[in-house]
Amino acid sequence: MPRTTLTLPSPSPGTQRTLTVYRYGRPGARPKAYFQAALHADEFPALLVAQHLLRLLEAAEEAGTIDGEIVVVPVANPIGLGQHLHGHLLGRFDFEIGCNFNRQFPQLPSSAMLDRLLGRLSKDQQVNVARIRQIMLQTLAEQPRVRETDALKATLLSLSIDADLVFDLHCDSESLLHLYASRHHHEQAVILGAELGASPVLLEEQPGGATFDEANAGPWWRLREQLPGAETLPLACFSTTVEYRGQADVRDDYAEQDAARLYRYLQRCGVVAGDPGPLPELRCAPTPLEGVDVLVAPAAGLVVYRKALGDAVRRGEVVAELVDVLAPDPRAARQPIHSRTDGILFARMLEKLARPGQQLCKIAGAEPLPHRQLGQLLGD
Numbered sequence: 292m293p294r295t296t297l298t299l300p301s302p303s304p305g306t307q308r309t310l311t312v313y314r315y316g317r318p319g320a321r322p323k324a325y326f327q328a329a330l331h332a333d334e335f336p337a338l339l340v341a342q343h344l345l346r347l348l349e350a351a352e353e354a355g356t357i358d359g360e361i362v363v364v365p366v367a368n369p370i371g372l373g374q375h376l377h378g379h380l381l382g383r384f385d386f387e388i389g390c391n392f393n394r395q396f397p398q399l400p401s402s403a404m405l406d407r408l409l410g411r412l413s414k415d416q417q418v419n420v421a422r423i424r425q426i427m428l429q430t431l432a433e434q435p436r437v438r439e440t441d442a443l444k445a446t447l448l449s450l451s452i453d454a455d456l457v458f459d460l461h462c463d464s465e466s467l468l469h470l471y472a473s474r475h476h477h478e479q480a481v482i483l484g485a486e487l488g489a490s491p492v493l494l495e496e497q498p499g500g501a502t503f504d505e506a507n508a509g510p511w512w513r514l515r516e517q518l519p520g521a522e523t524l525p526l527a528c529f530s531t532t533v534e535y536r537g538q539a540d541v542r543d544d545y546a547e548q549d550a551a552r553l554y555r556y557l558q559r560c561g562v563v564a565g566d567p568g569p570l571p572e573l574r575c576a577p578t579p580l581e582g583v584d585v586l587v588a589p590a591a592g593l594v595v596y597r598k599a600l601g602d603a604v605r606r607g608e609v610v611a612e613l614v615d616v617l618a619p620d621p622r623a624a625r626q627p628i629h630s631r632t633d634g635i636l637f638a639r640m641l642e643k644l645a646r647p648g649q650q651l652c653k654i655a656g657a658e659p660l661p662h663r664q665l666g667q668l669l670g671d
């Protein structure tokens with residue numbers, strides 16, 4: 292079995308966590324695809340999809356049909372998975388410093404990396420891509436890895452940074468299967484979205500937060516902007532975050548189908564041999580991340596939804612009501628929550644008691660919204 296174990300620094304005497312990595316195909320073969328699941332730890336649908344994918348890849352390896360290289364980290368966040376508090380698993384934020392596990396990844400190129408590349412690009416773009424990947428790996432190897440979480444992030448990125456395709460598998464609170472990708476990769480996102488049956492397909496521009504998907508794809512367009520002579524460099528990594536529905540959607544029938552769809556996408560990209568069949572129709576046109584209306588609770592209260600996941604809503608329509616259970620006049624206890632865009636309701640909060648400012652739901656619209664700010668599109 293092509294399985295290796297990497298050790299993270301011990302956070303306290305007597306405690307040590309590990310990352311388990313599965314590798315398929317010949318090391319160095321292209322295209323290279325990288326998968327990781329549940330960076331926010333308590334994202335069980337993603338864990339199950341990765342497990343089904345491993346079964347398919349084992350069979351492909353036995354059959355000798357893997358043409359590229361595939362690396363899978365089926366449990367991307369063993370730190371978060373250990374964060375139990377009074378019977379609840381809280382995996383989104385690092386208990387130690389409060390940081391979201393999918394934020395503040397090292398964003399290349401660093402100035403040291405730019406220095407290493409200055410004047411070293413050739414006319415052969417394939418040679419340039421290989422050289423840049425090698426320098427990115429070298430630069431990441433120099434990242435500080437003292438704290439356990441820093442070591443986790445640097446290790447994950449070191450496994451993925453030289454890949455052609457990067458899949459970060461997550462889930463939302465309660466949602467449709469949807470995905471995020473950079474607007475630079477519009478075409479790839481459309482094909483992947485169609486293959487996976489995703490809705491919506493959200494295209495990002497300056498999402499902010501230094502997420503894992505941007506840490507992989509971003510160096511290529513930033514090099515174009517920052518390195519003299521790199522203006523025509525290929526964008527050599529397509530990276531995406533796939534949200535496998537909601538936290539409660541842990542089902543074998545879903546996960547088996549989802550893994551088969553990822554596998555067909557690998558066939559379509561030439562990572563695995565075989566005919567993926569015709570591409571399914573895309574369920575929706577891609578929409579901009581700055582067109583997502585994130586509705587928040589204006590006060591504390593119980594949330595009662597008036598719209599279901601997948602419903603088309605109009606601007607001004609009531610999506611939910613917030614119920615003040617201690618209203619002085621119980622007949623006036625309900626506050627309507629209105630959509631500020633035309634779009635599809637694709638994610639809702641699973642908990643039903645909101646605190647003021649808490650995110651309630653998300654609606655994907657086609658038009659950028661004035662209240663959405665580039666660089667701050669993801670919240671926390």
Ligand SMILES: [Zn+2]
Pocket residue numbers: 330331334393461462
């Ligand atoms: Zn997540």
